Amino acid sequence: MDNQRVIYSEMNLAKNSKSQQRKSKGTKSSISEIEQGITYAELNLHNAAQDLQGDDKSYHCKATETKKPSNTSQAAGTQKAYHCGQCPEGWFTYSTNCYSIGKEFKTWNKSLMACASKNSSLLYIDNEEEMIFLGSLLHQSWIGVFRNSSDHPWMSINGSTFELQIAETASGKHKCAILHSDRLQSDGCDSSKIYHCKHKL
Incomplete structure (x- = not known):
C-alpha cells in the first residue's frame, strides 16, 4: 500500500x-x-x-540536518545526511558516497595513504553542491586535489582536471588544497591538517 x-x-x-x-x-x-x-x-x-x-x-539510518545558506535566487532550507548501515561503522552517507570524519592531523601525502589503508580515497569533491554540504559539516580539511606547480592545472587524485575554483593563498605556490567552510583554497602539502576519507557506495 x-x-x-x-x-x-x-x-x-x-x-x-x-x-x-x-x-x-x-x-x-x-x-x-x-x-x-x-x-x-x-x-x-x-x-x-x-x-x-x-x-x-x-x-539503520539516522538523519543529520544542516542549514542550507540562502541567496537571492533560492530560499533557505535544510539538507540531510543519512548515517546508514550501508557504510562502515563511524562513516556517514551523502548522495551515493560514504564519508569518514577524521580526527588526526597529517600531511597531505600521509592523509592520502591513511585513506588508502581504509580502502577509500582522500576526500574529493565532485561538485559545488557537495562542497557546500561538506563545508557545513566538516572543519578545514585536506581534499584529494594537487598540482605539480603554480603553472600547472589542479588535478583530482582520480587523474582528471579539477574543475572547481580553488582560491590562492598569498604566496600562490602551494601544490595541495583544502576544504575551508564553503570554499576551496590552496595550502602547503607539508602542513598538518585534518583529513577525511570518501568512497562510493
Missing part, C-alpha cells in the same frame, strides 16, 4: 512540474522551483524506501 502511495506521489509531482513550466516559461525562478520540487520528491521517495526497509533490523 505504501508503494502505491509513493508511485502516485511521484506521478503527481511530474504533472505539477509540467504545468509550472507552462505557466512561466524561461524564468530562472520557475526552474529553481521545479528543481526544488524534484529534490523534495526524491528525498521523500528515499525516506519512504527507508521506511519500507525499516523492518530489517540490520538497516
Whole structure:
C-alpha cells in the first residue's frame, strides 16, 4: 500500500512540474522551483524506501540536518545526511558516497595513504553542491586535489582536471588544497591538517 502511495506521489509531482513550466516559461525562478520540487520528491521517495526497509533490523539510518545558506535566487532550507548501515561503522552517507570524519592531523601525502589503508580515497569533491554540504559539516580539511606547480592545472587524485575554483593563498605556490567552510583554497602539502576519507557506495 505504501508503494502505491509513493508511485502516485511521484506521478503527481511530474504533472505539477509540467504545468509550472507552462505557466512561466524561461524564468530562472520557475526552474529553481521545479528543481526544488524534484529534490523534495526524491528525498521523500528515499525516506519512504527507508521506511519500507525499516523492518530489517540490520538497516539503520539516522538523519543529520544542516542549514542550507540562502541567496537571492533560492530560499533557505535544510539538507540531510543519512548515517546508514550501508557504510562502515563511524562513516556517514551523502548522495551515493560514504564519508569518514577524521580526527588526526597529517600531511597531505600521509592523509592520502591513511585513506588508502581504509580502502577509500582522500576526500574529493565532485561538485559545488557537495562542497557546500561538506563545508557545513566538516572543519578545514585536506581534499584529494594537487598540482605539480603554480603553472600547472589542479588535478583530482582520480587523474582528471579539477574543475572547481580553488582560491590562492598569498604566496600562490602551494601544490595541495583544502576544504575551508564553503570554499576551496590552496595550502602547503607539508602542513598538518585534518583529513577525511570518501568512497562510493
